[in-house]
Amino acid sequence: MKFNKSPLEGAYTIDLEKRGDERGFFARVFCENEFGAQGLETRFVQINNSSSAKRGTLRGMHFQLPPEGEVKVVRCIKGSLYDVIVDLRPDSPTFKQWFGAELSAENRRMMYVPRGFAHGFITLTDDAEAFYLVSAFYAPHEERGLRYNDPAIGIEWPIAPTEISEKDQNWPDLDVEFHGLERMKGLIR
Template identity: 60%
Template sequence: MVFRETPVAGARLIDLEKRGDDRGFFARVFCRKEMANQGLVSDILQINTSLSVQKGTLRGMHYQLAPSAEVKIVRCIRGALFDVVLDLRPDSPSFCRWFGAELSAENRTMMYVPKGCAHGFLTLEENTEAFYLVDSAYAPDLERGVRYDDLQFGIVWPAAPAEVSQKDRSWPDFDPAWHGVEQLRGLT
């Protein structure tokens, strides 16, 4: 596994270290020891998948408050998506900064989303499927979100979203109190 730093503290892009020949290749997608050596979460509790039929589907920006704050490791296994991580940790050097990268079935790159960061993506192709490794169980009462178009953050999406759920359109303007920013302190 090859780990690349991003402008968001603690977030990483993870590429496969392929070993191959004329038949194809073999690569580890997850290795507890390599993750731990990088100082990253290495205990996975859930594996989730998400299929978006329509190109231009936006999902996000979601996160959970402590004690159910979660690390996500996201990989696109069909199609392509623009994946975004947004830092909401008040004691982080990259607080309120975002980073985005294209994840696709072809490039096999993964995004490591640290605890205290919101996550979302925009599909770039029809029938795009994402696969998530998560270290905490979903806690609906601790779920929060910020709008994908909140001017406070200025996320630049590669295209205008064609499909956004009512829930994701309805998140309020960023308010540190409602969004539980103090509960995210210390997650850096």
């Protein structure tokens, strides 16, 4: 695997290193030793799969507060999506900054999302499917979300959303108390 630092502190895109011949190729998607050597999370307790029927489906911006904070490793296994992360750690040099990258079945790129980041994506094709590792169990009492078009963050989505859940439409703009930003301190490794 090739770990590419993103502009946000502690976040990466990960490209597969394919070994191939006339039959096709082989590549590792996860290796505890390789992730550990980068100082990244190596324990994952859930593997989630999401499917979106229509281009323009937006899901996000989601996260869980500590102590249930989660690391995600996201990959698109069908179609294409634009994956976005936002650093919500007040003591981070990249606090309130966002980063996005295209993940597709073709490029096989993955996004490493650290604890203390909001995460979401918009589908760039019909029938897009995301597959992701998660380091913490779902904890509804610690779930939070950030409005996808919060002007204080200024995410530049490559296309306008056409499908979005009521819940995701109604997350509030960044709010210190609601979003538990005090609890996000000390998450930088």
